[in-house]
Amino acid sequence: METAGKVIKCRAAVTWEANQPFSIEEVEVAPPQSQEIRVKIISTGICRSDEHALTGNMKDVTFPVILGHEGVGIVESVGEDVQDFKPGDKVIPLFIGQCDQCPSCKNPRSNFCLLNMGRTPGVMADGTTRFTCKGKQIHQFTNTSTFSEYTVLHQNNAAKIDDETPLGNVCLIGCSFTTGYGSVVNTAEVKPGSTCAVFGLGGVGLAVVIGCKLAGASRIIGIDVKKDKFERAKELGATECIAPQDCDKSIVELLLEKTGGGVDYTFECIGNIETMTSAIYSSNFAYGTTVLIGISGLSKTITFDPMMLLTGRTLKGSVFGGVKSKDFVPKLVSDYNAKKFDLDKLVSHNLTLEKINEGFELMRAGESIRTILTF
Structure with missing residues (x-):
């Protein structure tokens, strides 16, 4: 040139x-x-x-x-x-x-x-x-x-x-799509028929929803204070959506009740310390997996009872979906061109x-x- x-x-x-x-x-x-x-x-x-x-x-x-x-x-x-x-x-x-x-x-x-x-x-x-x-x-x-x-x-x-x-x-x-989608298929390795809860329905959270649907999850629960995001989340695969401010119980209590003991996979896509803790406590005590995706910023710490993990839960972090960038991105683009997701x-x-x-x-x-x- x-x-x-x-x-x-x-x-x-x-x-x-x-x-x-x-x-x-x-x-x-x-x-x-x-x-x-x-x-x-x-x-x-x-x-x-x-x-x-x-x-x-x-x-x-x-x-x-x-x-x-x-x-x-x-x-x-x-x-x-x-x-x-x-x-x-x-x-x-x-x-x-x-x-x-x-x-x-x-x-x-x-x-x-x-x-x-x-x-x-x-x-x-x-x-x-x-x-x-x-x-x-x-x-x-x-x-x-x-x-x-x-x-x-x-x-x-x-x-x-x-x-x-x-x-x-x-x-x-x-960034956002690979971060959310990769956290599902690569970091969490969501299994078909499982239950998933997605905290935060922004760009990353909706990519998580897409990933959960393509992975075969049977129940995908979207959680956000902005209810105007619910329609789009359901179009992309969420089976139900919850606005925490409308509930008479804590989101943890509600999810434990709705799933009979805890969600198989929870994803925190906001970067908020409180929702991170809620995501952990909402997962099944024996085999639930929580993936932290949102960035909390400097000097933020999270506190929880170590028994929450000793019973069998798994806590993971995921940056860019945990994928190897030069290997995964071209494949993901090819899937996009093949209209496997929108x-x-x-x-x-x-x-x-x-x-x-x-x-x-x-x-x-x-x-x-x-x-x-x-x-």
Whole structure:
């Protein structure tokens, strides 16, 4: 391409300081260096994790920064020593990379790449960033920074997807859908005929509902204080929905009563300490499995009676569904192209990049499921 090897000027949503609105700026994006690719982002989702970073509720975020990590795009150019990508390839950026060389990548039980985690936050592997604005260095976020028309990724932080994939809502596979769906089929390994309870019916929670249905769960109970989410949850597979504020019993008591002793699998998709505890106590005392998915933020702790686990319960955590990113994401995209699940029903709003602040306000008010930004 004509831009290969050159600095590209483009639009991006820059966060200059914590707790400040996004500012749409013209930024300069340097060419990719060794083992890097430069990608034109087509669409990107707004995720609660971006909000945690924006408010200083996440470690290792250095301002000024370009946030965003749930995107899809097209490779514009590649640096030296890149073998698996070429200009024109469609890719999904990966905030959890996969090098296939470190002990964690080689272990089938883990999806955290030690090489990826060992990098200095906010910069590329060589210790510098590829973004500048108004003469200042702009830091990168989770090795992705998708709130920019162009971004630069290490080749371990991108998954090549099918050429025929429509670029739009498929960006959800870059975070929320894979996080929820993977927690069902990979982390919990939900069995056919089982009962499931999903705490929180946002984008991740609804992906959990889809996963439970495809896994063959016979009963899927959705729980949320926002009752306007219930119709969509039922369309996607929830068999019933509960608004805790309308109950004369605690949600734990109600679920134990409804299931005759506890749910087979419970999923906490909010990041709230109280609902995490409720999810644990709602699971069957002898064989229930609870998966914590929501991010609680810094300095939060959870307390429960250890006997809750000694009787046979299992408590698990799941980041990005516990899946190995470069292996799983292309397969998931192929399933999407084969119409095995519908991502469109997980999207409530579509906005341009210039309206990013509006998108975040919708999320904070609980009025959106997932907002997609397009460039």
